[in-house]
Amino acid sequence: MGTLFDPRTGSRVVLRAEHVFGRNALRADTAVDDPGISSLHAVIRWRNGRWMVSDHSTNGSFVNGQVLVPGEPFALEAGAELRLGRGPNVAWRVQDVAAPADVLVPADLLRPVIGLAAHNLLPSSDAPELCIYLAGPGLWMLEQNGETRALKDGDAVQMESGAHRFVAAAPMDDTQVAEVAREPEAPVLVMRLSLDEEHASLEVKDGAAKADLGERSHHYCLATLARRRMADQERGLEPGAQGWLGSAELSRMLGMETTHVNMQIFRAREQLMTALPGVVALSRLIERRRGELRIGELPFEIYRGDSLECRYRPLR
Numbered sequence: 486m487g488t489l490f491d492p493r494t495g496s497r498v499v500l501r502a503e504h505v506f507g508r509n510a511l512r513a514d515t516a517v518d519d520p521g522i523s524s525l526h527a528v529i530r531w532r533n534g535r536w537m538v539s540d541h542s543t544n545g546s547f548v549n550g551q552v553l554v555p556g557e558p559f560a561l562e563a564g565a566e567l568r569l570g571r572g573p574n575v576a577w578r579v580q581d582v583a584a585p586a587d588v589l590v591p592a593d594l595l596r597p598v599i600g601l602a603a604h605n606l607l608p609s610s611d612a613p614e615l616c617i618y619l620a621g622p623g624l625w626m627l628e629q630n631g632e633t634r635a636l637k638d639g640d641a642v643q644m645e646s647g648a649h650r651f652v653a654a655a656p657m658d659d660t661q662v663a664e665v666a667r668e669p670e671a672p673v674l675v676m677r678l679s680l681d682e683e684h685a686s687l688e689v690k691d692g693a694a695k696a697d698l699g700e701r702s703h704h705y706c707l708a709t710l711a712r713r714r715m716a717d718q719e720r721g722l723e724p725g726a727q728g729w730l731g732s733a734e735l736s737r738m739l740g741m742e743t744t745h746v747n748m749q750i751f752r753a754r755e756q757l758m759t760a761l762p763g764v765v766a767l768s769r770l771i772e773r774r775r776g777e778l779r780i781g782e783l784p785f786e787i788y789r790g791d792s793l794e795c796r797y798r799p800l801r
Contacts, residue, residue, distance in 0.1 A: 486586040486600065486654070487529070487536050489567065489577035495594050498577065500536065502585040502655045504529045506569060521570035529561070531585050536561040544570040585654035587625065592648045599649070601625070604758040604768075606751050607644060614644050616751045618758065620768040623655065631732050631747060633773040671766040671799075674785040676708045682789075689761060696760040703749035703756075708787055709738055710771070710780040715787075715795045724800055728779035735778065750778075
Protein backbone atom coordinates (compact mmCIF):
# COMPACT_ATOMS: atom_id res chain seq x y z
CA MET A 486 0.00 0.00 0.00
CA GLY A 487 1.18 3.56 -0.67
CA THR A 488 2.96 4.99 2.37
CA LEU A 489 4.53 8.33 3.22
CA PHE A 490 7.07 8.73 6.03
CA ASP A 491 7.83 11.89 8.00
CA PRO A 492 11.56 11.75 8.85
CA ARG A 493 11.19 14.53 11.44
CA THR A 494 8.52 12.84 13.56
CA GLY A 495 8.78 9.19 12.48
CA SER A 496 5.05 9.18 11.68
CA ARG A 497 3.59 7.59 8.55
CA VAL A 498 0.60 8.11 6.30
CA VAL A 499 -1.05 5.09 4.64
CA LEU A 500 -2.68 6.36 1.47
CA ARG A 501 -6.27 5.72 0.51
CA ALA A 502 -7.11 5.40 -3.18
CA GLU A 503 -7.99 9.10 -3.08
CA HIS A 504 -6.23 10.89 -0.24
CA VAL A 505 -6.76 14.56 0.64
CA PHE A 506 -4.24 16.70 2.55
CA GLY A 507 -5.24 20.03 4.05
CA ARG A 508 -5.98 22.15 7.09
CA ASN A 509 -9.70 21.35 7.11
CA ALA A 510 -9.88 18.37 9.46
CA LEU A 511 -13.47 17.60 8.44
CA ARG A 512 -12.60 17.09 4.77
CA ALA A 513 -8.95 16.00 4.78
CA ASP A 514 -7.78 12.42 5.21
CA THR A 515 -4.54 13.83 6.62
CA ALA A 516 -5.15 17.10 8.45
CA VAL A 517 -2.19 19.50 8.73
CA ASP A 518 -2.41 22.24 11.35
CA ASP A 519 -0.11 24.79 9.77
CA PRO A 520 -0.97 28.35 8.67
CA GLY A 521 0.86 27.84 5.37
CA ILE A 522 -1.39 24.95 4.39
CA SER A 523 -4.63 25.51 2.48
CA SER A 524 -7.94 24.04 3.66
CA LEU A 525 -7.71 21.52 0.79
CA HIS A 526 -4.06 21.64 -0.17
CA ALA A 527 -3.25 18.56 -2.27
CA VAL A 528 -4.73 15.25 -3.36
CA ILE A 529 -2.91 11.97 -4.03
CA ARG A 530 -4.83 9.48 -6.20
CA TRP A 531 -4.15 5.96 -7.44
CA ARG A 532 -4.49 6.14 -11.22
CA ASN A 533 -3.48 3.58 -13.85
CA GLY A 534 -1.10 1.76 -11.53
CA ARG A 535 0.66 4.84 -10.15
CA TRP A 536 0.28 7.36 -7.34
CA MET A 537 -0.40 10.84 -8.74
CA VAL A 538 -0.31 14.04 -6.67
CA SER A 539 -2.17 17.23 -7.62
CA ASP A 540 -1.74 20.65 -6.01
CA HIS A 541 -4.84 22.72 -5.19
CA SER A 542 -3.29 25.23 -2.82
CA THR A 543 -2.31 28.86 -2.44
CA ASN A 544 1.27 28.27 -1.31
CA GLY A 545 2.12 25.39 -3.62
CA SER A 546 3.30 21.77 -3.36
CA PHE A 547 6.74 20.45 -4.26
CA VAL A 548 8.22 17.08 -5.28
CA ASN A 549 12.01 16.91 -4.85
CA GLY A 550 12.01 20.70 -4.79
CA GLN A 551 10.11 21.03 -8.07
CA VAL A 552 6.97 23.14 -7.83
CA LEU A 553 3.85 21.38 -9.08
CA VAL A 554 1.63 23.00 -11.69
CA PRO A 555 -1.73 23.59 -9.96
CA GLY A 556 -4.27 20.94 -10.88
CA GLU A 557 -1.86 18.87 -13.00
CA PRO A 558 -1.18 15.31 -11.72
CA PHE A 559 2.45 14.44 -11.02
CA ALA A 560 3.68 10.84 -10.57
CA LEU A 561 5.27 9.95 -7.23
CA GLU A 562 8.23 7.59 -7.11
CA ALA A 563 9.63 5.72 -4.12
CA GLY A 564 12.15 7.85 -2.27
CA ALA A 565 10.78 11.17 -3.52
CA GLU A 566 10.19 14.07 -1.11
CA LEU A 567 6.71 15.61 -1.07
CA ARG A 568 6.52 19.04 0.57
CA LEU A 569 3.35 21.05 1.12
CA GLY A 570 3.68 24.83 1.30
CA ARG A 571 6.85 26.89 1.16
CA GLY A 572 8.03 26.20 4.69
CA PRO A 573 10.20 23.23 5.73
CA ASN A 574 7.82 21.79 8.32
CA VAL A 575 5.35 19.80 6.19
CA ALA A 576 7.27 17.21 4.22
CA TRP A 577 7.17 13.45 3.71
CA ARG A 578 9.35 10.85 2.05
CA VAL A 579 7.53 8.45 -0.30
CA GLN A 580 8.21 5.10 1.34
CA ASP A 581 6.02 2.67 -0.62
CA VAL A 582 4.23 2.97 -3.97
CA ALA A 583 2.26 -0.29 -3.93
CA ALA A 584 -1.44 -0.30 -4.80
CA PRO A 585 -3.98 0.88 -2.19
CA ALA A 586 -5.23 -1.79 0.19
CA ASP A 587 -7.45 -2.20 3.23
CA VAL A 588 -5.10 -2.41 6.21
CA LEU A 589 -4.63 -2.27 9.96
CA VAL A 590 -2.21 0.47 10.98
CA PRO A 591 -0.58 -0.09 14.39
CA ALA A 592 -0.24 2.81 16.80
CA ASP A 593 3.30 1.59 17.48
CA LEU A 594 5.31 2.99 14.56
CA LEU A 595 7.90 0.23 14.92
CA ARG A 596 5.32 -2.40 13.99
CA PRO A 597 4.49 -3.12 10.34
CA VAL A 598 1.19 -2.25 8.70
CA ILE A 599 -1.01 -5.35 8.32
CA GLY A 600 -2.50 -5.86 4.85
CA LEU A 601 -5.80 -7.72 4.95
CA ALA A 602 -6.57 -10.88 2.97
CA ALA A 603 -10.13 -12.21 2.55
CA HIS A 604 -9.78 -14.00 5.91
CA ASN A 605 -7.35 -13.05 8.68
CA LEU A 606 -6.57 -14.68 12.02
CA LEU A 607 -4.69 -12.13 14.11
CA PRO A 608 -2.12 -11.71 15.46
CA SER A 609 -1.37 -15.19 14.06
CA SER A 610 -3.16 -18.33 12.92
CA ASP A 611 -1.44 -20.28 15.72
CA ALA A 612 -2.77 -18.03 18.50
CA PRO A 613 -5.65 -15.95 17.11
CA GLU A 614 -7.24 -13.30 19.30
CA LEU A 615 -9.64 -12.14 16.62
CA CYS A 616 -10.79 -12.74 13.07
CA ILE A 617 -11.30 -10.16 10.32
CA TYR A 618 -12.98 -11.36 7.15
CA LEU A 619 -14.50 -10.00 3.97
CA ALA A 620 -18.28 -10.54 3.96
CA GLY A 621 -19.01 -8.68 0.72
CA PRO A 622 -17.44 -6.07 -1.57
CA GLY A 623 -15.70 -3.66 0.79
CA LEU A 624 -17.55 -5.04 3.83
CA TRP A 625 -15.16 -6.18 6.57
CA MET A 626 -16.36 -7.97 9.69
CA LEU A 627 -14.51 -8.19 13.00
CA GLU A 628 -15.19 -11.20 15.23
CA GLN A 629 -13.68 -10.95 18.69
CA ASN A 630 -14.61 -12.21 22.17
CA GLY A 631 -17.76 -13.88 20.83
CA GLU A 632 -19.09 -10.71 19.19
CA THR A 633 -19.21 -9.65 15.53
CA ARG A 634 -19.40 -6.14 14.08
CA ALA A 635 -18.82 -4.39 10.77
CA LEU A 636 -15.58 -2.43 10.54
CA LYS A 637 -15.80 1.16 9.40
CA ASP A 638 -12.93 3.30 8.20
CA GLY A 639 -10.95 4.59 11.17
CA ASP A 640 -12.27 2.01 13.68
CA ALA A 641 -9.96 0.91 16.46
CA VAL A 642 -8.96 -2.76 16.67
CA GLN A 643 -7.34 -3.83 19.94
CA MET A 644 -4.96 -6.77 20.35
CA GLU A 645 -2.65 -7.72 23.19
CA SER A 646 0.23 -6.39 21.09
CA GLY A 647 -1.40 -2.94 21.01
CA ALA A 648 -3.96 -0.77 19.29
CA HIS A 649 -4.50 -0.69 15.53
CA ARG A 650 -6.62 1.50 13.26
CA PHE A 651 -8.58 0.12 10.32
CA VAL A 652 -7.91 2.12 7.14
CA ALA A 653 -10.08 1.41 4.10
CA ALA A 654 -8.60 2.10 0.69
CA ALA A 655 -12.03 3.26 -0.50
CA PRO A 656 -14.33 3.81 2.51
CA MET A 657 -17.98 2.71 2.24
CA ASP A 658 -20.87 4.74 3.60
CA ASP A 659 -23.17 3.44 6.34
CA THR A 660 -25.83 2.36 3.84
CA GLN A 661 -23.38 0.15 1.98
CA VAL A 662 -22.06 -1.34 5.23
CA ALA A 663 -25.59 -2.37 6.19
CA GLU A 664 -26.19 -4.21 2.92
CA VAL A 665 -24.69 -7.66 2.35
CA ALA A 666 -25.14 -9.14 -1.11
CA ARG A 667 -26.52 -12.67 -1.12
CA GLU A 668 -25.86 -15.15 -3.87
CA PRO A 669 -28.93 -16.68 -5.58
CA GLU A 670 -27.68 -20.19 -4.77
CA ALA A 671 -25.59 -20.71 -1.66
CA PRO A 672 -23.06 -23.57 -1.44
CA VAL A 673 -24.10 -26.82 0.23
CA LEU A 674 -22.22 -28.12 3.27
CA VAL A 675 -22.05 -31.92 3.46
CA MET A 676 -21.01 -33.15 6.91
CA ARG A 677 -20.14 -36.80 7.49
CA LEU A 678 -19.89 -38.25 11.00
CA SER A 679 -18.75 -41.70 12.01
CA LEU A 680 -21.27 -43.83 13.92
CA ASP A 681 -19.46 -43.17 17.19
CA GLU A 682 -19.13 -39.48 16.21
CA GLU A 683 -15.40 -39.55 16.91
CA HIS A 684 -14.66 -38.46 13.33
CA ALA A 685 -16.17 -35.58 11.36
CA SER A 686 -15.41 -34.57 7.78
CA LEU A 687 -16.78 -31.83 5.54
CA GLU A 688 -17.35 -31.37 1.82
CA VAL A 689 -18.59 -28.17 0.15
CA LYS A 690 -20.47 -28.11 -3.14
CA ASP A 691 -20.89 -24.85 -5.04
CA GLY A 692 -22.52 -25.61 -8.37
CA ALA A 693 -20.00 -27.60 -10.38
CA ALA A 694 -17.21 -26.82 -7.91
CA LYS A 695 -16.58 -29.15 -4.99
CA ALA A 696 -14.04 -29.08 -2.17
CA ASP A 697 -13.28 -31.97 0.18
CA LEU A 698 -12.01 -30.41 3.41
CA GLY A 699 -11.19 -33.70 5.08
CA GLU A 700 -11.50 -34.55 8.74
CA ARG A 701 -11.14 -31.79 11.34
CA SER A 702 -12.31 -31.37 14.92
CA HIS A 703 -14.02 -28.08 14.05
CA HIS A 704 -16.31 -29.92 11.62
CA TYR A 705 -18.05 -31.53 14.59
CA CYS A 706 -18.65 -28.06 16.03
CA LEU A 707 -20.37 -27.12 12.76
CA ALA A 708 -22.45 -30.32 12.84
CA THR A 709 -23.59 -29.54 16.39
CA LEU A 710 -24.79 -26.09 15.33
CA ALA A 711 -26.37 -27.51 12.18
CA ARG A 712 -28.35 -30.06 14.19
CA ARG A 713 -29.79 -27.32 16.37
CA ARG A 714 -30.87 -25.34 13.30
CA MET A 715 -32.45 -28.43 11.75
CA ALA A 716 -34.31 -29.27 14.97
CA ASP A 717 -35.68 -25.73 15.22
CA GLN A 718 -36.89 -25.81 11.61
CA GLU A 719 -38.68 -29.10 12.28
CA ARG A 720 -40.30 -27.49 15.34
CA GLY A 721 -41.73 -24.83 13.05
CA LEU A 722 -39.67 -21.87 14.28
CA GLU A 723 -39.33 -19.00 11.83
CA PRO A 724 -35.88 -18.70 10.15
CA GLY A 725 -34.80 -15.75 12.28
CA ALA A 726 -35.26 -17.80 15.46
CA GLN A 727 -33.69 -21.03 14.23
CA GLY A 728 -30.43 -22.48 15.46
CA TRP A 729 -29.37 -20.12 18.22
CA LEU A 730 -27.20 -21.63 20.96
CA GLY A 731 -25.67 -19.85 23.92
CA SER A 732 -21.87 -19.82 23.81
CA ALA A 733 -21.68 -21.42 27.24
CA GLU A 734 -24.17 -24.14 26.25
CA LEU A 735 -22.24 -24.95 23.06
CA SER A 736 -19.02 -25.15 25.08
CA ARG A 737 -20.63 -27.66 27.45
CA MET A 738 -21.97 -29.74 24.56
CA LEU A 739 -18.51 -29.91 22.97
CA GLY A 740 -16.65 -30.32 26.26
CA MET A 741 -14.26 -27.41 25.68
CA GLU A 742 -13.62 -23.85 26.83
CA THR A 743 -15.39 -20.99 25.05
CA THR A 744 -12.06 -19.60 23.81
CA HIS A 745 -11.36 -22.97 22.16
CA VAL A 746 -14.82 -22.97 20.57
CA ASN A 747 -14.16 -19.49 19.13
CA MET A 748 -10.84 -20.70 17.75
CA GLN A 749 -12.59 -23.67 16.08
CA ILE A 750 -15.05 -21.29 14.43
CA PHE A 751 -12.20 -19.05 13.22
CA ARG A 752 -10.48 -22.06 11.69
CA ALA A 753 -13.66 -23.47 10.11
CA ARG A 754 -14.40 -20.21 8.31
CA GLU A 755 -10.78 -19.80 7.25
CA GLN A 756 -10.68 -23.31 5.79
CA LEU A 757 -13.90 -22.79 3.82
CA MET A 758 -12.97 -19.35 2.47
CA THR A 759 -9.54 -20.61 1.44
CA ALA A 760 -10.97 -23.69 -0.28
CA LEU A 761 -13.56 -21.71 -2.27
CA PRO A 762 -12.27 -18.14 -2.56
CA GLY A 763 -14.76 -15.66 -3.89
CA VAL A 764 -17.83 -17.51 -2.55
CA VAL A 765 -19.06 -14.69 -0.33
CA ALA A 766 -21.78 -16.78 1.36
CA LEU A 767 -19.10 -18.80 3.17
CA SER A 768 -18.11 -15.71 5.14
CA ARG A 769 -21.53 -16.01 6.81
CA LEU A 770 -20.83 -19.54 8.00
CA ILE A 771 -21.47 -18.48 11.60
CA GLU A 772 -23.81 -15.73 12.77
CA ARG A 773 -23.58 -14.16 16.22
CA ARG A 774 -25.63 -12.03 18.52
CA ARG A 775 -24.89 -11.16 22.11
CA GLY A 776 -23.90 -14.36 23.93
CA GLU A 777 -25.31 -16.64 21.21
CA LEU A 778 -24.34 -18.07 17.84
CA ARG A 779 -25.70 -20.29 15.11
CA ILE A 780 -24.75 -21.74 11.74
CA GLY A 781 -25.66 -19.32 8.95
CA GLU A 782 -28.50 -19.71 6.50
CA LEU A 783 -26.62 -22.18 4.29
CA PRO A 784 -28.03 -25.45 2.96
CA PHE A 785 -26.47 -28.51 4.58
CA GLU A 786 -26.68 -32.27 4.86
CA ILE A 787 -25.51 -34.46 7.73
CA TYR A 788 -24.64 -38.13 7.24
CA ARG A 789 -24.06 -40.46 10.18
CA GLY A 790 -22.25 -43.50 8.97
CA ASP A 791 -23.72 -44.20 5.53
CA SER A 792 -27.19 -42.88 6.36
CA LEU A 793 -28.57 -39.42 5.74
CA GLU A 794 -29.51 -37.95 9.12
CA CYS A 795 -30.99 -34.68 7.88
CA ARG A 796 -31.10 -32.26 4.97
CA TYR A 797 -31.64 -28.53 5.61
CA ARG A 798 -32.69 -26.05 2.96
CA PRO A 799 -33.39 -22.40 3.85
CA LEU A 800 -36.96 -21.30 3.26
CA ARG A 801 -37.21 -18.66 0.54
